[in-house]
Every structure is written in structure tokens, then in C-alpha cells.
Amino acid sequence: MRLVRIALLSLFVAGAAGAGVALASPPGEGYAITYFDDDGEPVGGALANPCTGSYSSWGLVTDVSTKKVLYCNRP
Numbered sequence: 104m105r106l107v108r109i110a111l112l113s114l115f116v117a118g119a120a121g122a123g124v125a126l127a128s129p130p131g132e133g134y135a136i137t138y139f140d141d142d143g144e145p146v147g148g149a150l151a152n153p154c155t156g157s158y159s160s161w162g163l164v165t166d167v168s169t170k171k172v173l174y175c176n177r178p
Contacts, residue, residue, distance in 0.1 A: 139169075146162050147165065
């Protein structure tokens with residue numbers, strides 16, 4: 104029974120990791136997201152840098168947002 108639990112947990116973790124990879128941007132493409140409150144004021148954001156591959160975020164995530172696609176022009 105313990106082996107079955109370990110196997111199921113392993114499948115779940117592998118599936119979750121695969122889902123994260125599926126949501127990633129294509130190579131050379133990133134994004135900038137800004138989240139807004141009900142008054143239209145920015146309260147959070149995220150940046151996936153297309154040139155360095157780094158990711159950073161700050162503040163709150165809300166239902167109201169804008170997203171800009173960014174491209175890396177370096178060869």
C-alpha cells in the first residue's frame with residue numbers, strides 16, 4: 104500500500120511539473136503583467152525576462168490585469 108501511495112504521489116508531482124512547463128513562454132519570448140485593484144491602481148505585477156530567463160513578481164494578483172509580450176532580439 105505504501106508503494107502505491109509513493110507511485111501516485113510521484114505521478115502527481117511529475118504531472119504538476121509538466122503543467123508548469125506547458126505554460127512557459129517560447130524561447131526568446133517573455134511577458135510583463137500588471138495587476139489592478141477595483142479603483143484601477145496597480146497592486147502587483149510579474150516579469151518574465153525573455154533575454155535572461157529570469158522571473159520576478161511583486162504585490163497582489165487580481166482578476167483585472169494587463170499583459171505585454173516581450174521579445175529578446177539578441178542572437
